[in-house]
Amino acid sequence: MRYGEVAHFSHPQHRLRLEHHDTPFRCDGCREVGIGARFRCPHPGCDHDLHRQCALPLSPSPPPLRHPFYPRCAFAFLARAPGAPGSRYCNACGRDVAGYVYHCRTCGFDLHPCCAALPHALDAGGGVRLYLHPDSKAGVACHRCGHRGRSWSYRSHCRSFSLHVACVMDMLVESWHGVGRHKGVYDGGLVVPGGGGCRVPAIRGAAKSVHASRGGYASWGRKKGKVKRCCEIAGFAGQVVISAVLGDPTALIAGVIGSLIAL
Numbered sequence: 001m002r003y004g005e006v007a008h009f010s011h012p013q014h015r016l017r018l019e020h021h022d023t024p025f026r027c028d029g030c031r032e033v034g035i036g037a038r039f040r041c042p043h044p045g046c047d048h049d050l051h052r053q054c055a056l057p058l059s060p061s062p063p064p065l066r067h068p069f070y071p072r073c074a075f076a077f078l079a080r081a082p083g084a085p086g087s088r089y090c091n092a093c094g095r096d097v098a099g100y101v102y103h104c105r106t107c108g109f110d111l112h113p114c115c116a117a118l119p120h121a122l123d124a125g126g127g128v129r130l131y132l133h134p135d136s137k138a139g140v141a142c143h144r145c146g147h148r149g150r151s152w153s154y155r156s157h158c159r160s161f162s163l164h165v166a167c168v169m170d171m172l173v174e175s176w177h178g179v180g181r182h183k184g185v186y187d188g189g190l191v192v193p194g195g196g197g198c199r200v201p202a203i204r205g206a207a208k209s210v211h212a213s214r215g216g217y218a219s220w221g222r223k224k225g226k227v228k229r230c231c232e233i234a235g236f237a238g239q240v241v242i243s244a245v246l247g248d249p250t251a252l253i254a255g256v257i258g259s260l261i262a263l
């Protein structure tokens with residue numbers, strides 16, 4: 001394997017090159033959106049993109065994946081989910097599985113490649129770290145939807161911030177519904193490089209908080225000072241989580257995500 005390039009079974013005619021772009025794309029492996037780093041065919045007209053998590057493994061049958069949330073499971077990488085289309089969903093984000101998936105044949109659990117690779121800790125700045133938690137109705141209510149137990153979530157150690165992975169996916173679907181629908185030109189105001197522009201649509205509502213709209217955290221019995229602190233970290237924390245879900249949890253991409261957020 002040449003450094004920065006891979007020969008991938010999904011696109012045997014050309015090698016894929018690791019590139020970094022600030023424009024969103026739809027992965028040709030898992031069919032979910034991404035931003036930042038991706039393996040892309042450099043040949044004009046191919047427009048074949050893969051998340052790094054989908055490009056590696058390089059073969060259709062790599063060794064099974066183990067995940068700490070499911071210690072008894074051995075996840076096999078599949079280019080196509082078993083069963084009828086639309087019958088499988090990711091246990092991390094709740095979204096349908098439409099392409100590449102890690103599937104446990106024993107338990108029937110499924111994970112999108114990017115969800116399977118979600119970091120278990122993220123630095124949200126200001127000394128705040130976010131930790132990935134599995135579905136738990138006893139957890140902290142989501143900063144976005146106000147509910148518990150919907151999907152995996154990222155929470156601060158102080159329990160003042162929590163964001164469902166599913167809620168992040170909802171925001172992306174609502175805002176970037178046309179990404180990758182047409183080769184070369186995207187809906188929602190986004191045009192890929194070479195298509196005449198590079199304007200990127202905002203992630204609408206990403207900076208909103210259901211708790212703020214309800215008048216703060218009074219129902220939780222939180223002090224106003226803690227509420228203020230939570231709101232201060234929520235914006236950047238949300239950016240970091242969004243970038244992780246998109247497959248590139250780097251500070252650079254978190255900054256790019258911040259520029260895309262619309263109230």
